[in-house]
Amino acid sequence: QAVVTQEPSLTVSPGGTVTLTCGSSTGAVTSGHYPYWFQQKPGQAPRTLIYDTNNKHSWTPARFSGSLLGGKAALTLSGAQPDDEAEYYCLLSYSGPGVFGGGTRLTVL
Amino acid sequence: QVQLQESGPGLVKPSGTLSLTCAVSGGSISNSNWWPWVRQPPGKGLEWIGEIYHDGRTNYNPSLKSRVTISVDKSKNQFSLKLNSVTAADTAIYYCATLGAASYWGQGTLVTVSS
Numbered sequence: 001q002a003v004v005t006q007e008p009s010l011t012v013s014p015g016g017t018v019t020l021t022c023g024s025s026t027g028a029v030t031s032g033h034y035p036y037w038f039q040q041k042p043g044q045a046p047r048t049l050i051y052d053t054n055n056k057h058s059w060t061p062a063r064f065s066g067s068l069l070g071g072k073a074a075l076t077l078s079g080a081q082p083d084d085e086a087e088y089y090c091l092l093s094y095s096g097p098g099v100f101g102g103g104t105r106l107t108v109l
Numbered sequence: 110q111v112q113l114q115e116s117g118p119g120l121v122k123p124s125g126t127l128s129l130t131c132a133v134s135g136g137s138i139s140n141s142n143w144w145p146w147v148r149q150p151p152g153k154g155l156e157w158i159g160e161i162y163h164d165g166r167t168n169y170n171p172s173l174k175s176r177v178t179i180s181v182d183k184s185k186n187q188f189s190l191k192l193n194s195v196t197a198a199d200t201a202i203y204y205c206a207t208l209g210a211a212s213y214w215g216q217g218t219l220v221t222v223s224s
Binding site: 001036040045047089091097099100102103 | 145147154155156157159160168169170171172204208209210217
């Protein structure tokens with residue numbers, strides 16, 4: 001089974017920009033992995049931010065964007081807010097079965 | 110807006126079978142989405158268990174495939190998870206969801222495996 005890797009933790013200053021990445025042990029991440037990004041705050045269910053690499057939901061703040069970057073999926077947060085402090089997970093599809101990354105704990109400080 | 114609600118026993122004995130149901134309201138399970146189950150052990154990350162399409166097609170996590178069955182009941186607009194031969198390692202919050210252009214999650218239900 002593939003392993004999906006994320007940075008364990010990142011820190012961003014309020015108003016700053018940070019990029020979270022999502023890599024695959026099988027090689028480059030492509031649009032064919034249909035990358036998803038989820039935000040989870042303590043005690044809450046996950047919330048989908050990005051689907052299929054770069055598509056946003058109506059509730060996704062404009063400051064979040066998804067892309068492919070250097071063979072990985074990426075989630076960029078531009079203009080971080082204190083409310084963005086959370087755990088972020090990516091999900092990749094491998095021709096059916098999905099695999100989550102281990103999550104990135106984002107601190108806004 | 111689609112809402113999902115998990116239900117089932119909160120306590121399962123070791124070697125028993127974990128059974129959960131996800132009731133879908135505000136939308137039809139027969140749309141074009143896949144419907145996954147995801148779990149999260151206390152204090153740990155998310156684990157993808159498997160998913161089902163309304164026509165019954167399934168995809169399972171290879172590490173759980175021998176113990177997992179996901180089924181759909183279109184007449185009741187719900188889908189279900191069964192995990193057999195459970196151990197303490199299966200203790201987790203279990204979420205049902207739908208992903209894609211319409212993406213919603215249930216609130217999750219804690220299932221504890223203990224005698």
